[in-house]
Amino acid sequence: MISEPTSSGLEARIRKLEAVNRRLKQELRSAKNSEARFRTLYMTAPVGMYEIDLDQGCFTAVNNYVLERVGYSREAFMRLKPTDLLTAASREQFFRRLEKIRSGQPVPKHVEYQIQLKNGRRLWALFDIRYIRQDDRICGATVAIYDNDERKKAEIALRNSERRFRTLVETMAEGLAMMNAQGDIVYINRRLADMSGYPVEELVGRNVREVIDPQAIVPLEDILTGHLKGEGQSYEFAWTDRFGRQNTSILSPQTLYDADDRFCGTFAVVTDITEQKKTQRALKNREKELKQKNIRLEEINTALRTLVKIREEDKTEIEETVVASIHQLADPLLSRLKTSGLNERQKSYVAILEANLKEIIAPFARQIATQYLELTPAEVEVANLVKHGRKTKEIASLLNISVRTVEMHRRNMRKKLGLRHKNANLRTFLLSR
Secondary structure (H helix, E strand, O other), X not given: OOOOOOHHHHHHHHHHHHHHHHHHHHHHHHHHHHHHHHHHHXXXXXXXXXXXXXXXXXXXEEOHHHHHHHOOOHHHHHOOOHHHHEOHHHHHHHHHHHHHHHOOOOOOOEEEEEEEOOOOOEEEEXXXXXXXXXXXXXXXXXXXXXXXXXXXXHHHHHHHHHHHHHHHHHHXXXXXXXXXXXXXXXXXXXXXXXXXXXXXXXXOOOEHHHHOOOOOOOOHHHHHOOOOOOOOOOEEEEEEOOOOOEEEEEEEEEEEEOOOOOEEEEEEEEEEOHHHHHHHHHHHHHHHHHHHHHHHHHHHHHHHHHHHHHHHHHHXXXXXHHHHHHHHHHHHHHHHHHOOOOOXXXXXXXXXXXXXXXXXXXXXXXXXHHHHOOOOHHHHHHHHHHHOOOOHHHHHHHHOOOHHHHHHHHHHHHHHOXXXXXXXXHHHHHHHO
């Protein structure tokens, strides 16, 4: 049988319940104050924050920072779907990430998405996402957003610049290689790999001293150790590629330094001049051959000129001999025939013979006369006879003129030939011409 509680026992229980009630009220007030403080911090935080319900596909909370950045009012924002903030590319990225999470695959805590503001502007943001699980499944998430637009744009610009640089380097006509401070190849472009005959992957990581004979480039050690003197200077060197082909190139090195001005490596541009060298050697050989041929041609020309001169001299001598012979042998006989009491018929034959002889020697006489252009035809005839050793009386008899006329011609010739008042023999002078 249960006994009835006494009045003192009831009073004790009532006091105990009142103490518990006061404590609960105090804890409730503290919780409300803490919630108010948290909400104030949440709403005024300098970082964007919002919460989403993935089952309903809607926002459940958002702070002022997000509203200010995206340009929506709170009511309009709360009507959006979480994926409405993302661009098409970032939306696809979001769903792929969510699918991985739901299938149990690990994903990074932070992710970059590009969001689209109410005014249409796009910017990049870094999302810190904490997923909420219920009954071992994802039902929502709390998200913190950090403005990442400037850094992302700089990263994209840097990546684009690197892509352009790589395209330029890979398509340039010269070879390019970069070495670290120890001389190990850390980068080589396709052109230099083609020049060497080695694949890129076989050259990267090797020390350049294994690829190029240090003796081929005298200052190679200075270049690879940062002691290069006269930066900007180029060096010509000969080397053998993978297939044993001989090549000639120009090396244009440049040392690299870090932010603390410490040597950290070298890069070099390699220009292939093998074909140019072959062309230069061919041109030099051709020039040498042409010079030798020119010398031979000069020798041949000299010989030909000598032969021509001898031939002309022989021709002149023959012509002069023919003319002199006719004058010496035929003219005296003709002169005697004319005065030997010939009849008319015989005189006609002699006249014809004399005319034919003159016609025969006329070309020779004209060529000989060109040597004495300043003389008259009569003086030329006298000069030819003088040249062949005829005396004045003989000349007079042969030309059928007087001795005085011959002497007059001789004086005129000496005057015209500049021999007047000079102790010079006329025949000797004429023979010298």
